Amino acid sequence: MKKVAFHTLGCKVNQYETEALASLFRRQGYQVVEFSDKADVYVINTCTVTHLGDRKSRQMIRRAKRNNPDAIVAVMGCYAQTSPGEVTAIEGVDLVIGTSDRSKVVECVEDFKRQDTPVNLVKDIMQAREFEELPVLDYESRTRAFLKIQEGCNNFCTYCIIPYARGPVRSRKRDNVITEAERLVGEGFREIVLTGIHIGAYGRDRDDGYDLAALVADLARIKGLRRLRLGSVEPEDVTPHLIATMADNRVICRHLHLPLQSGDDAVLEKMNRKYNTHEFTRLVNSIRAMVDDIAITTDIIVGFPGETDEQFDNTYNYVKALGFSRLHVFKYSPRKGTPAANFPGQVPAETKEERSSRLIELGKEMGREFARRFLGREMEVLVEQRLEADLHYMEGLTDNYLAVAFPGGNELKGEFVTVKLTSVKEEHVFGEVKADWLKKWANLV
Ligand code: 5AD
Ligand code: SF4
Secondary structure, three states: OOEEEEEEOOOHHHHHHHHHHHHHHHHOOOEEEOOOOOOOEEEEEEOOOOHHHHHHHHHHHHHHHHHOOOOEEEEEEHHHHHOHHHHHOOOOOOEEOOOOOHHHHHHHHHOOOOOOOOEEOOOOHHHOOOOOOOOOOOOOOOOEEEEEOEEOOOOOOOOOOHHHHHOOOEEOOHHHHHHHHHHHHHOOOOEEEEEOOOHHHOOOOOOOOOOHHHHHHHHHOOOOOOEEEEOEOOHHHOOHHHHHHHHHOOOEOOEEEOOOEOOOHHHHHHOOOOOOHHHHHHHHHHHHHHOOOOEEEEEEEEOOOOOOHHHHHHHHHHHHHHOOOEEEEEEOOOOOOOHHHHOOOOOOHHHHHHHHHHHHHHHHHHHHHHHHOOOOOEEEEEEEEEEOOEEEEEEEEOOOOOEEEEEOOHHHOOOEEEEEEEEEEOOEEEEEEOHHHHHHHHHHO
16 A cells, blocks of 8 residues: 655644645545655645744655655645745655645646656745635544635735735635535534634635624534634634624634734834734723633734834733733744845844743743633533643643643543643643543443
8 A cells, every 4th residue: 555644834724734635645545654654655734934834844855755765755835835946956855736736736646757856836826716625535533623714815914924825815615614514523523623824804705795703603503513613813803793603602612812913013013913902902802701711812923123122021011911821922033025024123033032931931821820710610621632741641622722631541532521620730720520420421422
């Protein structure tokens, strides 16, 4: 049997697309193996959101070649899309595919004849107008599934390369989204996570008024779906209708990832973000008033060109005052072709490092503070895996994104378990499952 191995860098959209390709390869009779194994084909799904994505992508390409010098090495995704020249120049690359035509990969690999220069299938993504269907046909695990509803972004934040890597907004057809969701539910998935590059822009490339809130409301009605989680939503896209839909519907997880990027209005403006801190605060307050116990998480970029100590302090203090249950902190990375790469006042690496460490620390403390609010309560946890640090424990997430660990065994994997939360340590909330709950569960299965 022919073997294929994948390595995915970056975001959930990439993870979804790798799953989709893996299922296409399986249908063609391939066995999917670990990346460290000897495979006939290696697919590296790359990321370019920061220079670290580029670097790791190049490392993995070289590693594939070392694992099997005779293998076909295919490179796809955002780095391949934006820098096909750099990718084709890496020794050992055979096929370069960007962020379109990925379903052709299997065909290309099958017809592949090694030649002196790599085959370059990268197209001008800025001309793309239709959502490319690339459904996931089968999954390896059955707990949580990603569902891609949208591609591309038209926002052009001044630091961001993504609009050039993914092209303009294209929304997946409603019926195709619903059909895939129904299939996932039918296959036993407990949680569906909606993903896309800019999901809040869902529907904006059509003029029928069918938007993210309408889609979410329709998905939440699917019989048997236990949890629906939204990926990152831009603050300006959170409509009253979306908040009301979340508030009315217990299937929709009480969790919103709202990328703030900076807590300083002058920096936000230079970033070409569409809101200021006043508007962001109002939004968060109205969400919290409507959806009890909601987890709000965010992304922050430190060291944007020209960011002064004072502006960073504004961000730090703003983030602290508003309170988030998790922070993703990014050190600004100049991306060639974006306006901010040429802005004056590029911030030295040490300053970025220091600002980043301070915010990461704050993020951890805020996470624990959020978690402490739930001590003593019983919460439903979707069990995912064993806790690495102690194999007698299992871990999983509540709908509001608390990472909960409790004593238990692998038989609970993929189950909803009611856990009484007892303590907060580092990044986990610890708890216990009541004996009577376990007895009831054992009688049900
Ligand atoms: N440098 C650092 N972080 C970036 N992001 C996007 N572009 C850059 C960049 N050039 C971050 C943003 C975004 C997340 C997905 O990546 O915070 O929300
Ligand atoms: Fe990049 Fe801004 Fe679009 Fe997000 S909204 S993908 S940060 S351009």
